[in-house]
Amino acid sequence: VGKFGALMGDTHIGEEMFEWATELFPLCRSITGAGVRETLAYLRERVLPCLRIVEVASGTAAFDWHVPDEWHIRDAYIQDASGRRIADYRVSNLQVVGYSEPVDKEVDLATLQKHLHSLPSQPDAVPYVTSYYSRTWGFCITDRIRRQLAPGRYHVVIDTTLAPGSLTYAELILPGREEREVLLSTYVCHPSMANDNLSGVVVTAALARDMASQSNRRYTYRIVFIPETIGALVYLSHHFEDMKRNTIAGFVVTCVGDERAWSFMPSRMGGTLADSVALHFLRHYAPSFTHYDFLDRGSDERQYCSPGVDLPVVSIMRSAYRGYPEYHTSLDDLSLITPQGLADSLEMLKRNLTALERNRRYRLTCYGEPQLGRRGMYPLLGSKECAPAGRTVRNILAYCDGEHDLIQLAERVGLPADSLYRWIEELASAGLLEEAP
Amino acid sequence: VGKFGALMGDTHIGEEMFEWATELFPLCRSITGAGVRETLAYLRERVLPCLRIVEVASGTAAFDWHVPDEWHIRDAYIQDASGRRIADYRVSNLQVVGYSEPVDKEVDLATLQKHLHSLPSQPDAVPYVTSYYSRTWGFCITDRIRRQLAPGRYHVVIDTTLAPGSLTYAELILPGREEREVLLSTYVCHPSMANDNLSGVVVTAALARDMASQSNRRYTYRIVFIPETIGALVYLSHHFEDMKRNTIAGFVVTCVGDERAWSFMPSRMGGTLADSVALHFLRHYAPSFTHYDFLDRGSDERQYCSPGVDLPVVSIMRSAYRGYPEYHTSLDDLSLITPQGLADSLEMLKRNLTALERNRRYRLTCYGEPQLGRRGMYPLLGSKECAPAGRTVRNILAYCDGEHDLIQLAERVGLPADSLYRWIEELASAGLLEEAP
């Protein structure tokens, strides 16, 4: 706990986010269709009244891709000869392969098997399977049930529509004093799974609400709720010039709901401002975090950080995609995430944004050390024992050289940027520091 | 010992320095006043006839500071009801708080306690305490004696004057062929303590005498004996332009008297020529030295390396300030330092200066390896066993590329720069090397 405990995410907001996640959990989200729309409508109604919801027609090009047909599902099940339901969309939307084409027929067990998905190594988990770009149909069941299936006739019903429609996403632009902007991006295409990614959805919503409530933002905030991959491509293709010119840092918000771990996904080449600020806070508040390699990326940094796009985008996560056993199964349910997990993730991201807002280069207004003693910032008595007292402020001053920005200064001095900033304010109001040009 | 033994500081000069320290020990130095003047006068008379002693009036501005009133002390003691002296300036000048204002009155024990300083964790040590910039008075005693004090009346007498006067420092400028200069700075404000900093005073004096005796200096040497902090600020404020333009390397000479350790304090950002040369010799002759972080600095590099000043100044020390138990107490007496300790520190600094004087970039006068055999610099017989003999000279030649300076060359080849230089001279006189432009 220790340093990590110092984050102390707001429990009340944690409970609120958990409630949103609970209410959004049952919706059958996909990369298009009613589930996404209902999810975004819920966020607009409950959290972000200014959320702008955008529809993009099927067939619209996005770089090398096209928006696919829209998918609607009304029902899906497998019934055995005795009328027992082997899989049932109404029990869990994970039980049908996402984007399944419609089917309604009797099949024998051998044929059925070709359309079943289960996880032998996790016999009680229903896997999450999709087939967005290849027409097929299928069901996902636990391996335990699959092994019990007897030869015979099965009635398979998938009542879906796949037809031109649109892809839905939402954005919120919070203007700041500067055109330069910070990107927050989360994805709303995953059906009933909690850590991946209702956690990302609700934390982004809470963070957006918090930033929207601030009256004097330095940076502009671009906050997007999109279907993963195709949504990121569509969004990027529409806003590429602005994002490329203005983005100083960005965060893909995903897998931020549990309390078991902290994880970091760097940008493609690392070393951006987003990398620096994220690593700074992780080192201070979650020093045992897992530092993933970009080779292991798995979300929309795949697009935001692709060659030539190369936005400074990172991901601060808890148990990260592919890094926890429940990932992409029915076991990733609401029992995995907690109000405190959500609250601490929110707090971590807020500290990142606050540090970015405050991030400037400072320099001393005099040569040599200022005389801190007469300003009450240093012990007046020189002795062996009181020497350490003034060390911190002297060390901060030593690196206010117009070169170190707030985050680099904090790294050098060994303090979290938020603790350091109180000193900066005090020293600036004493006239000892000024912003470097 | 091993490599370190190879320093072999001159024992005779070690004894001489120790004698100076012994004679200077009793003087009551402070940042102003008679003690500093007597110390500097002693150095001018005994060691450095050309030393220029400078007085700077109280109130003179130095960046963010002003020279304080001058302090004179004639006597100070605490006497109990029975006439026994609890503290006595005449026994040790550490027993009165530096810059104490005058007092002469009877106080009860509770009042007295507020003006006493002792070290519970070192019950037999008298701490060194000062209050330069806040008027107060106090005494320093051992904690053992303090614990024995009985309730009753105590007569406290401090016979001092605090009045406009001047701050005293000394400098010696040794001109060289170049305007570029090397700074040696030591502080003369500490009363009766040996390692911190009579060791620095006497080693700097011996080093200055040695450099003064050399007829053909490449660099100009700026050697200053100043009160710590305020003296450095005063000196810098008067010579800033010259020092900033000309200084190629500098050394704060302090804590160079004992034999227990070697220590290094880098410049603010590291990587200067001073850092390179100091680290080079420490690695070769004192490989187990302690490499401090600039965050732990404690002497005049606080000013010389402050942002915007940023002179290339480092400190090569033995047991460094705050790094040994006797630091800033009466236990830091002449038993702590030794003639050999002083002599080895002097030798270490001399090698640094010599390497700086010789530090140039060299390049071969031909392509390919020169034919060393016909110049007697390589075995004529090619055989498995004599191969190593010519390795060193070939390796030196391999990095005489006009890019590596003497110190970088020595680092690369794995030899101390002083050993290496003999090869450079031999190769240059054989016409195989020339100075790079």
Added chain:
Amino acid sequence: VGKFGALMGDTHIGEEMFEWATELFPLCRSITGAGVRETLAYLRERVLPCLRIVEVASGTAAFDWHVPDEWHIRDAYIQDASGRRIADYRVSNLQVVGYSEPVDKEVDLATLQKHLHSLPSQPDAVPYVTSYYSRTWGFCITDRIRRQLAPGRYHVVIDTTLAPGSLTYAELILPGREEREVLLSTYVCHPSMANDNLSGVVVTAALARDMASQSNRRYTYRIVFIPETIGALVYLSHHFEDMKRNTIAGFVVTCVGDERAWSFMPSRMGGTLADSVALHFLRHYAPSFTHYDFLDRGSDERQYCSPGVDLPVVSIMRSAYRGYPEYHTSLDDLSLITPQGLADSLEMLKRNLTALERNRRYRLTCYGEPQLGRRGMYPLLGSKECAPAGRTVRNILAYCDGEHDLIQLAERVGLPADSLYRWIEELASAGLLEEAP
């Protein structure tokens, strides 16, 4: 074995190279004379019909050196009073000091001893000794025999000629589409020793034949068979401008015959394209290789990498000079090297050259990730279990940014460049990649 086994050098060519080495073994090579000429003639006749053999007259200047007189040997022996031969050139050419001047006289044992060379630490090895630039004579014998020598008269005969003549080397220039060139250099001056350096001679010959057989070379190949040191200096002095302007990578081929180790000698400052490609393949196929320091160099990189010359030349070796006990003794015979050792070394070098030929910077033809699924390069079904399948291709694409060249890309992605290249071809033919300008 593992990854190393993956090299799978061609055994048939290994046998062929071993046969060449066997036939060349008895020739008495030196830096001039009949042995070199016979060796080069053999290579021209058997392997490289286009080899151009060049004679350079004694006295010709080469930077700081001059080509020495040519040395011819007809016979050499020591005979004791009983007529027994203590040393005999006809038994092994190592038994006479290379470049010995002629002698024919009776000497006593004490005088003889001054002209004997043996290795007390290797009592059964005859050392390899030369004296190219200082007129003397001598014999090399085992220390076991030397210790048995009884006082008495010995008849020493060395039937040699040292007179103006020429130094012989050979070169093969294989033109490519580009003027930029790759250097392969090996030395032909060592008498009957196998790993050092008949291995280098035969591997270079096989590699040259292979490159000559390729119809469409990108780079020009400069392949030289020279006497070590003086030959490299002579060659460099004649082709300096071209080599300096055009060389993109070079390899000194030596000690490539045994199977006991892999070794690497970097260029003088490291970090050249030659260093990168060599280290890349060594890391993948021989991860336990020894990485030598340039300070330990011992062959013609001494000249090629000398200051100002600074060609990007490295050495990939097996058991490297000075790094194996048989080095420069009669124990370095044909039993030390193997067809497989030679074949694997050849294969390693070929992969280096192939990677250089293919080394380009690639960039994506679109923003964002291309849609691999519809091109059959990515699983169409999205599920927890099939995710890893498309990871490699996505990671390659992520670093096709116009900055990473093939070798850097392979390093970043963690694949050997040869495996990676198959993906590059597939992605390029799918129109997803193009060469960066």
